[in-house]
Amino acid sequence: MDLLITPAAPEDFAGIALVTVKAWQTTFQGILPDTFLAGLTCKEQQQRHQTLFASRGVIYFVAKVAGQIVGFASGGPNRSHASDEANELYGLYLLPRWQRQGIGRQLLQAVAMQLQVPGRQGLFAWVLADNPHRHFYQRCGGREEFVHAIDLAGLPWPVVGYRWSSAPSSEARIFNPDHYLETLGGRVFSPPRNADAWRLALQALEAALVHRGAKARLFMVVGIQAAGKSSWIDEHRAAADCTQYLYFDAALPRREHRAPIVASAARHGVPVTAIWVRASVEEALARNALRREDHQVPRASIEAVAAAFEPPCRSEGFVEIIEVTGNAQARCPHNGHQ
DSSP states (O other), X not given: OOEEEEEOOGGGHHHHHHHHHHHHHHHTTTTSOHHHHHTOOHHHHHHHHXXXXXXXXOEEEEEEETTEEEEEEEEEEOOOSSOOOSEEEEEEEEOGGGTTSSHHHHHHHHHHHHHOOTXXXXXXXXXXXXXXXXXXXXXXXXXXXXXXXXXXXXXXXXXXXXXXXXXXXXXXXXXXXXXXXXXXXXXXXXHHHHHHHHHHHHHHHHHXXXXXXXXXXXXXXXXXXXXXXXXXXXXXXXXXXXXXXEEEESOOOSHHHHHHHHHHHHHTTOOEEEEEEEOOHHHHHHHHHTSOGGGOOOHHHHHHHHHHOOOOOGGGTOSEEEEEETTXXXXXXXXXXX
């Protein structure tokens, strides 16, 4: 299959209109009124899409096979008050014969990755509840969170809201900047995205400290990349099972990197325990190689963090320091602090 996913050009909108009409008439046959479906015209749809495309921040991607448009997806700023995600998927349609071949997922990924730039996180979409293909969005990682009604063909029709969010819920207990680098196309690293990820992670931690107050306890889990920090957190959570425990998961190799987090916790009277997950560069590289490709850290980055790493010490403000190896089983904290 000679498939090309590419940003739409002005000359593509006749094909986009044709896909819209054929997809609606096929997908919603027997669901929406026949008169409504029969009244859809390529001319009106072309005008509608061209007007939307001219709006600020709106993008279109088309799927072409042998030069012919077989599908498209569009998105832009979120227009809904139901979700605080910055971006919205406006539409995703394929000609019937090209459905269920992975093209829809590629279109969704293309739009999501183009929209989710630093400072504009998350994606939201409304989908007709009677759409027989709507579970496609769940298979692509969307969470079904809202039900609403819209006027269509003179009647109220339920629509379901799907949400892709990099922001943790209000009950989140683990804070890791890498979580904010995720897109529908995988984890994407760049200096601007990394800076924004750190800002969002620290912002989320601050919100959790405010919400939980002095009853909370923060574990700052540090060590070189791929040392086993996330594994330690998973094991500790399973063993401790305490909803007041919070975890910040990052390399944080130097005192200056850890200081803002310790200071934030201190403002809220929350004690901080440092968990130093020790691993050699060779061990970290071996673990790193087992990760998904988009989660792997360059060797040079691991070596640089290992060379710069300063072991945590009590003078930084930690109430306790626990040193473990990447393969060690997590243990519960002491009742008292060392």
